[in-house]
Amino acid sequence: NAGVTQTPKFRVLKTGQSMTLLCAQDMNHEYMYWYRQDPGMGLRLIHYSVGEGTTAKGEVPDGYNVSRLKKQNFLLGLESAAPSQTSVYFCASRYRGLMNTEAFFGQGTRLTVV
């Protein structure tokens, strides 16, 4: 049981390049999330998904797209990377319950855009 796994762990991009971050969870959770963490800050929500084929915007969605084609995977795409997107990206998942439920996080992806 690996929990939440992110790929890759590190990446350096040039301005204007594109890339996709992959998040995979093996806990059969319905809800999945992408956050970013900037220096000295807590995490901020980029996009989230309530289930296969559905996505929604979070607090800081601009410059990112997401897709959830399979329940266990949540992809975060950067179409044209900018230096402002240099950050550490975290994926999280939790199951759907009558009340709020505990979220579990991946190990993070450190992205540098030069």
Added chain:
Amino acid sequence: GIQVEQSPPDLILQEGANSTLRCNFSDSVNNLQWFHQNPWGQLINLFYIPSGTKQNGRLSATTVATERYSLLYISSSQTTDSGVYFCAVGNSGGGADGLTFGKGTHLIIQP
């Protein structure tokens, strides 16, 4: 949206000391989690505690939802306790809304 404030922002202690970290939030919540971010950047779940008190070894947490605060207690600190402690809250009921994080408390335990 909901605001989360953590205090103190920084804390330096000697090994063996006890500490209390505080998290204040601006609205009612039905989800509150404490995380430890270790020096390698990994987020480790400490407590899922929307209300009440829990203990896990040297760590314990209390959330008083009606007064909108939570406390994390660390006793007999060890150098491995160093890192950033985050409080994160949610108030979406059964919905899918994500967590709102505070800026964290940076804890340094010196040998």
